[in-house]
Amino acid sequence: MNTHDTYAISFRGLSVGIHNFQWIIDEKFFEENDYSGITGADISVELVLEKTERHMKLDFDVFGELIIPCDRCLAPLSVEIDTQHSLIIKESDDDEIDDDDLLIISRSEYQLLIAPWIREMILLSLPMKNVHDDGDCDAEMIKKLEEMSDSGETISFEQ
Numbered sequence: 001m002n003t004h005d006t007y008a009i010s011f012r013g014l015s016v017g018i019h020n021f022q023w024i025i026d027e028k029f030f031e032e033n034d035y036s037g038i039t040g041a042d043i044s045v046e047l048v049l050e051k052t053e054r055h056m057k058l059d060f061d062v063f064g065e066l067i068i069p070c071d072r073c074l075a076p077l078s079v080e081i082d083t084q085h086s087l088i089i090k091e092s093d094d095d096e097i098d099d100d101d102l103l104i105i106s107r108s109e110y111q112l113l114i115a116p117w118i119r120e121m122i123l124l125s126l127p128m129k130n131v132h133d134d135g136d137c138d139a140e141m142i143k144k145l146e147e148m149s150d151s152g153e154t155i156s157f158e159q
């Protein structure tokens, strides 16, 4: 079974009403999606999908922990993930509609591929800078990085 099967919703078969989905994401999810910087993940993705006659409304709740390299010392750093996102999906042959939270799909589609959305939601929720608290960085690693620096300049600790 590959990621796309696990994270696909065949929406044509869903009845009108509320449907709940949940996935647990680990680091393999990012390996399969070509994002190698992430060495650990334990993230819960909860989706409430409301289907009506006119549209589908998707409410994602994504929370958990991600392990990524610290921007300063490269040692593993735990980052808390807690993000929500809503999306409306409508069927239309009118592609003039332009709205970030509105997705238009054609009448021939039958599956929602969730994996790319999950990946994007998690990565977009990361802060611009991911570093350990002051003093918690790997001091030896920083020393090595400084030595490796070709120019001989020390690495700036400025935010």
Ligand SMILES: [Zn+2]
Residues within 6 Å of the ligand: 070, 071, 072, 073, 074, 075, 131, 132, 136, 137, 138
């Ligand atoms: Zn660090």
